Structure formats: C-alpha cells, structure tokens
Amino acid sequence: MATIDLIVLGMLKKEALSAYDIQKLVEYRNISRWVKISTPSIYKKVLQLEAKGLVKSETVKEGKMAEKAVYSLTDAGEREFESLMLEISAKPIQIFLDFNAVIVNLASLPPDKQAACLTDIESNVKTLKSYLEENLHSKENAPEIPETGMAVLRQQLALAESIETWIASLKESFG
Structure with missing residues (x-):
C-alpha cells in the first residue's frame, strides 16, 4: 500500500x-x-x-x-x-468513514434501533473529539512535535466537529 x-x-x-x-x-x-x-x-x-x-x-x-x-x-x-x-x-481526496455503512442502512431498522445507532455514533464522535482536544492541548507546546503533525491533529479535530454537527442534524431528521 x-x-x-x-x-x-x-x-x-x-x-x-x-x-x-x-x-x-x-x-x-x-x-x-x-x-x-x-x-x-x-x-x-x-x-x-x-x-x-x-x-x-x-x-x-x-x-x-x-x-x-x-x-x-x-x-x-x-x-x-x-x-x-x-x-x-x-490523487482525488477520499474520506472513508466506517459508520457510513450504518447510515445508509438506517431506514431498514425500526425507529428505536435507528436512534440507538445514531446515539452510539454521536457518542463515539464526542469521544474522538475529546481525545483530539486533549492530544492537541498536550502537544501544542512540545518542540519535538512537527508543525505538520499538529496540522493533522487540527484537521482531525475540525472533521470531528463537523461530523458532530452533522450527526446532530441527522438525529433531528430521524427523530
């Protein structure tokens, strides 16, 4: 690879x-x-x-x-x-998110199970966001961390925040 x-x-x-x-x-x-x-x-x-x-x-x-x-x-x-x-x-940018396999199949579940899946995804995104925030905070003044590494951490946090906003709106539409 x-x-x-x-x-x-x-x-x-x-x-x-x-x-x-x-x-x-x-x-x-x-x-x-x-x-x-x-x-x-x-x-x-x-x-x-x-x-x-x-x-x-x-x-x-x-x-x-x-x-x-x-x-x-x-x-x-x-x-x-x-x-x-x-x-x-x-190369063209591709973003693979494993939970999209769940999203495309939500309509095949009863409403209570749909809500449970969305809540699990939301919880996992919050956990990821928290981890990234802690990681950024702990490494922001570390001289051994290259700026490019910090840039990737900031990118991942921005993606997590975006997904967090998106999942909240998706939960509303399914709610």
Whole structure:
C-alpha cells in the first residue's frame, strides 16, 4: 500500500530507525487513527522496502541489548519517497468513514434501533473529539512535535466537529 510506504519512507528520510522504533513513532503520533496501519504491517513493509532496494539495514548492538536492524533510505528510496509524495498528493481526496455503512442502512431498522445507532455514533464522535482536544492541548507546546503533525491533529479535530454537527442534524431528521 502506497500510504504505508510513504509513512515508513518519510520516517526513515528523517533518521535511521529500527522497525520497532518506526512502530513506536506510529503509535506516539497516532498515525493509525487516520491511516490504516498496523504493527505487523510496519515490520512486513520494512522488509518489503528492503527487498525492493528502497531501504538498507545495518545490524547494530547497543550495550547489553540484543542486536537489531536499523534501516535507512537508499538513493532509490529517496526518489521513491518524492515520487509517492507527488503521486498521493495529486490523487482525488477520499474520506472513508466506517459508520457510513450504518447510515445508509438506517431506514431498514425500526425507529428505536435507528436512534440507538445514531446515539452510539454521536457518542463515539464526542469521544474522538475529546481525545483530539486533549492530544492537541498536550502537544501544542512540545518542540519535538512537527508543525505538520499538529496540522493533522487540527484537521482531525475540525472533521470531528463537523461530523458532530452533522450527526446532530441527522438525529433531528430521524427523530
């Protein structure tokens, strides 16, 4: 998947990292909240990128720790990173929201179950919004958080707020 390739190559463009370090950065930056990426897919992806010659590994040992492979970009990886940046940014934007499968099928439920589904979605949006607000607040003055990371958090909050407004109006129309 090109998106996972771009995430991994982008992290390695900044610094050499082990697959474990990449996975920890994905968790810390909450990337899996807006891009479908899992821990196993990161490890698998690093090996695939190495097989393609886009990254190279070096085995390192730090103190009493076990040896680990640390990955860095090759020249081909640098070119692939730039190519993916241009390719993905030029694609039409698609927003996939899993709960839309529920929305398109609401009419097939009795009114009480429709209301329950909408209330659950509304609650989950509020939880997401609260999480994003807390995350933004905790990271807004952290120098290690890049401005682009903060921009994505603000984007996600704006989307959550928009969905919150939309779900409230949908509940009124079904109420």
